[in-house]
Amino acid sequence: MSNEALLPTSSGAERPKTFREFVSAVFKNVYVLYTISIISFLLLWDAASVLNLLGKFLPRPMEVVYQLYDMFLNPLAGKTLLEHLWFSLRRVLIAFAIAVAIGVPIGLSMGFSKYVHAIVKPVFDLFKPMPPIAWISLAILWFGIGETSKIFIIVIGAIVPCIINSYNGIRLVDPELYDCIRMLGGNKRQEVIEVTFPAAFPAIFAGIQISLSMAWTTVLAAELVGAREGMGFIIITGMNVSKPAMIIGGMVVIALTAWAISVAVTHLERWVCPWKTKLE
Amino acid sequence: MENKAGVKKPKIECTNISKFFGEGQERIHVLDTIDLSVKENEFVVILGPGQSGKSTLLKIIAGLYKPSTGHAYLDGKEISQPGPDRGIVFQRYTLFPWKTVMGNVEMGPKLQGMPRKQRRELAGHYINLVGLNGFEKAYPHQLSGGMKQRVGIARAYANNPKVMLLDEPFGQLDAQTRYFMEQETVRIWETEKRTVIFVTNNIEEAVYLGDRIVVLEGKLPGKMKKIYDVNLPRPRDYTDPDFLELRHRITEETELTL
Numbered sequence: 001m002s003n004e005a006l007l008p009t010s011s012g013a014e015r016p017k018t019f020r021e022f023v024s025a026v027f028k029n030v031y032v033l034y035t036i037s038i039i040s041f042l043l044l045w046d047a048a049s050v051l052n053l054l055g056k057f058l059p060r061p062m063e064v065v066y067q068l069y070d071m072f073l074n075p076l077a078g079k080t081l082l083e084h085l086w087f088s089l090r091r092v093l094i095a096f097a098i099a100v101a102i103g104v105p106i107g108l109s110m111g112f113s114k115y116v117h118a119i120v121k122p123v124f125d126l127f128k129p130m131p132p133i134a135w136i137s138l139a140i141l142w143f144g145i146g147e148t149s150k151i152f153i154i155v156i157g158a159i160v161p162c163i164i165n166s167y168n169g170i171r172l173v174d175p176e177l178y179d180c181i182r183m184l185g186g187n188k189r190q191e192v193i194e195v196t197f198p199a200a201f202p203a204i205f206a207g208i209q210i211s212l213s214m215a216w217t218t219v220l221a222a223e224l225v226g227a228r229e230g231m232g233f234i235i236i237t238g239m240n241v242s243k244p245a246m247i248i249g250g251m252v253v254i255a256l257t258a259w260a261i262s263v264a265v266t267h268l269e270r271w272v273c274p275w276k277t278k279l280e
Numbered sequence: 281m282e283n284k285a286g287v288k289k290p291k292i293e294c295t296n297i298s299k300f301f302g303e304g305q306e307r308i309h310v311l312d313t314i315d316l317s318v319k320e321n322e323f324v325v326i327l328g329p330g331q332s333g334k335s336t337l338l339k340i341i342a343g344l345y346k347p348s349t350g351h352a353y354l355d356g357k358e359i360s361q362p363g364p365d366r367g368i369v370f371q372r373y374t375l376f377p378w379k380t381v382m383g384n385v386e387m388g389p390k391l392q393g394m395p396r397k398q399r400r401e402l403a404g405h406y407i408n409l410v411g412l413n414g415f416e417k418a419y420p421h422q423l424s425g426g427m428k429q430r431v432g433i434a435r436a437y438a439n440n441p442k443v444m445l446l447d448e449p450f451g452q453l454d455a456q457t458r459y460f461m462e463q464e465t466v467r468i469w470e471t472e473k474r475t476v477i478f479v480t481n482n483i484e485e486a487v488y489l490g491d492r493i494v495v496l497e498g499k500l501p502g503k504m505k506k507i508y509d510v511n512l513p514r515p516r517d518y519t520d521p522d523f524l525e526l527r528h529r530i531t532e533e534t535e536l537t538l
Contacts, residue, residue, distance in 0.1 A: 168378045179344050184388040184439060185364030194387070198378040275419045276379045 004181055064252065067245035076237065085253060088219050088230040091147070095154030096215045100208055103156075103162025107207070111170025111200070124163065132157030132214075133221045140162070143177040145226035150219070157218035158211040165207020169200030203272055209265050216258050231257075289356075290317035292341060294445060297350035298501070299336055310336050312501040314350070316494060320441075321473045327480060333502025334435040334479045338447050341477060342368050351425070354443065365387055367474075371448040373428040381407060381431050382416040388439035399438075406434040408482075409468055409493040421501035430464070437472065446478045449510045450485070451514040461523030464490050466514060485525050488516050505534055 026032055042061050047053075049060045059067075069083040079087070111119040135156050136149075143149035177195050184193060223232020231254050238246030269276070299311040311333040316349040318324045328334040339345045339354050343362040350498040352359045354366070367388075375384050382400070385407055389399035407413060408420055420428055429449055446465075451457045462485055469476060480486055486493045490510050508530060512522055 020368045033304075074476065174374070176370060176372065177376065180363070180368070180374050180376075181387075181391070182362040183342060183366065183368045184366070184391055184435070190391050194391070195376070198376070201378070273350070273378070275421065 002231040046140065057242075057244045063245045064248045067243070068252070071234070071246070071249065074128065076234065077228060081234075081253070084229055084231060084234055085257065088232070089222065091150055091154060091222070091230065091255070092212075093214045095151045095219075096158055096212055098151070099155045099158035099162055099211055099215065103159040103211070104166045104204060104208070107163040107166025107204075108170060110167045112196075115124050117167070127162055127203050128164075130156075132218045136222065138223055140225065150222040150227070153222045154215050154218045158215040161207045161210035161214060162206075165210070166200070169203030169207070170196060172203065175197040202276060205269055205273065209262075209269070212261060213258060216254075216261065220254065289320070290353075291320045291322070291355065291363040292316070292318040292477065293356075294337070294341070294354040295353075297337070297340060297347045297348050297352060299340065299345065300348045309501040311340075311347075312503045314502070314504055315505070318475055319475060323469060323476045323478065323489060323491045324487040325478045325480060325493045327483065327486040327493050328496030328502060329481050329498045331500055332498055333500060334481075334496050335447050337496075337502065338368075338445050338477060338479050340531050341443070342366055342445050344438070345502065364392065364439045365441055366443045366445055367439055367441035369429070369444070369446040369449045371422070371433045371451045372427075372450075373432050373447055375419050375428060375431055375435070380417050380419055381412060381423070384420070384431050385434045385438050387435060392439070403434070403438050406437045409471060410434045410438065411464070424457075425453050426461055429453070429461060433465075433468065437468075437474075441474065442478065443475045446476065447481055448481065451481070458485070463515070465489060466516075470514070482529055483530055485519065487512075487523060487530070488518065493530065495530065498535070 045058075046060050046062075052058075068081065071084075073080070076084070106120065110120055125180045134151050135153050139160045143152060173196060175198060178191060181191050181195050209228035219230070220232040220235070223230040225234055227233045227236075231250050232248040235247050238244065238250060294314055294316040297311055297314040298309075301308045301310055314322075314337060316337075326337060327410045336345060339360060340347050341354075343359045343366070345424060347361075347527055376387065382403055386399045386403035394402070404413075404416070407416060410433050410535065411432050412427060413421065414433065415427065420431065423431065432449065450461050465478075466489065477530060478486075478489055480489075487510060488524075490508075493508040495505045495508070497505050508526070510526065512520070512526070516523055
C-alpha cells in the first residue's frame with residue numbers, strides 16, 4: 001500500500017481540475033507505471049523477435065501464450081502442463097520437508113551446544129559451498145535416475161539455509177533477554193521455552209523460506225537430467241524439439257510459481273509471527 | 281527525606297565490592313571497594329557519568345555478575361544468582377517482542393507457576409498501576425519508548441519483588457517524556473512502596489527521585505565519592521530553590537560534567 005506514495009501526487013484529496021492535472025496524476029500512480037513497464041518490456045521483446053535480433057529462436061510473446069495454452073489442454077509426454085507442474089511441486093515439497101526435518105534440528109543443536117558446533121562445523125563448511133548440481137552425477141550413480149536421486153539433490157540444496165539460519169537464530173538471541181528471564185525467576189528449561197525458541201523463530205522461519213526457494217531452483221536442475229515429467233522436462237523437451245516458445249513458457253510458469261510460493265510464505269509468516277513489524 | 285518509620289535493618293548491603301573484567305593485560309578494574317547499605321523502602325539513586333561502573337554495581341546486586349571481591353546481601357542472605365525477589369528494569373526496555381503487554385507483565389508470575397486466571401488479574405493490576413489499561417493486547421513494537429518502559433516497570437512489579445533495580449530506565453526517552461516518567465515513578469513508588477535502587481547519569485533526575493544519592497567517581501574504577509541525603513518534601517518541584525541549590529551543590533562538589 002505504501003508504494004502508492006512513492007511519488008508525490010498533487011494533493012490526493014482534491015480532484016484534478018484540468019486535463020493536464022489529470023494526466024500528471026495518472027503518471028504519478030505507481031500501478032500505472034508498473035503497467036507501462038511491463039507493456040514496454042513485452043513490446044521490446046516482440047520487436048526484437050519480429051526484427052530477428054536474436055536469430056530465429058526468439059518467439060513472439062503471443063506464441064509463448066499459445067504454447068502455454070496448448071500444453072495446458074494437450075498432454076506432452078502423457079501429461080498436461082498442470083500435471084507437469086504438480087510433479088515438480090511434489091518433488092520440491094517432499095525434499096523441502098526432509099531438509100527442514102533434518103536441517104533445523106542440526107542447526108538448533110549447533111546453536112545450543114558448542115561441542116556439537118565444533119564437531120559439525122568443519123564438515124558442514126566443506127560441503128556448504130558445493131553447488132547442489134555438482135551432486136547430480138553421484139546421485140544418479142547411487143540412486144539411479146528415479147525420484148530418489150532428484151529428491152536427494154534438492155535436499156542437498158535446501159538443507160543449507162535451514163542449518164545456517166537455525167544456528168544463527170539461536171546464537172544471536174539478545175543476551176539481555178536471558179538476563180531478563182532469569183531475573184523473573186525462570187529456570188534453564190523455561191529460558192529455552194520462553195526466550196530461545198520464540199526469539200530465534202523469525203530467523204529459523206527466514207531460513208525455511210530461503211530453503212523453499214532453493215528447493216524450487218534445484219528441482220529444475222535435477223529434472224534436466226533423466227526426468228520424464230516436471231517443469232525441467234518441459235524446458236529440456238523444448239530444446240530437443242527446437243521449440244523456444246515451450247522453453248520460455250516453462251520459464252514463465254516457474255517464475256509465477258516461485259512468486260506464488262513467496263507470497264504464500266509471507267502471509268504465513270504474518271500469521272505465525274504477528275509481533276514482527278511490517279517493515280522488517 | 282529520612283526514613284519516617286525510624287530505624288530499619290538494611291535491605292541491601294554491599295560490603296567491600298570490587299569488580300574486574302577480563303584477565304591479565306586486558307583486565308579492567310570497574311568497581312573499587314564499594315560499601316553501600318540500603319534501608320527498606322528507601323529510594324537510593326546511584327549517580328555517575330558513563331563508565332563509572334554504576335550499571336555493573338546494579339548487576340552485581342541483581343546477581344547477574346559476581347563481585348570479584350566483597351559480598352552483596354539481600355535481607356542478610358548473600359546474593360549469588362538472579363532471582364525473582366529483585367525486579368529489574370533495563371535501559372533498552374528488553375521486553376519480549378513476541379509477547380503482548382499482558383504477556384510480558386504476567387511472565388514473572390507465570391514462571392513461578394501461578395494459575396492463569398490469578399496471574400492475569402495480578403498483571404492487570406500492575407498494568408493499571410503504570411497507566412497502560414487498554415493496551416493489554418498491544419505488542420511492544422506498537423508502543424512508544426515511554427510506554428515500553430511502563431511495561432518494563434509493571435513486569436518487574438508483578439513478581440512482587442523486595443527490591444526494584446532500575447538501570448538508567450529513562451536514558452532513551454526524550455526530555456518531556458523523561459520528566460513525565462520521573463513523576464510517574466514517584467507516583468508508582470508511593471502507591472506500592474519498594475526498596476529502589478535507581479541508576480542514572482542525570483543529576484536533576486537523581487535529586488527529583490532519591491531519598492539518598494550515591495555519587496560514583498567519574499572514571500574507572502568506580503569509587504564512592506559522596507553520599508547526599510535529599511531532605512526535600514515530595515512531590516518535588518524541579519524549579520524549587522532548595523531543589524536547584526542541591527542540584528548545584530552536587531554538580532560543584534562532585535565536578536560531574538555530564
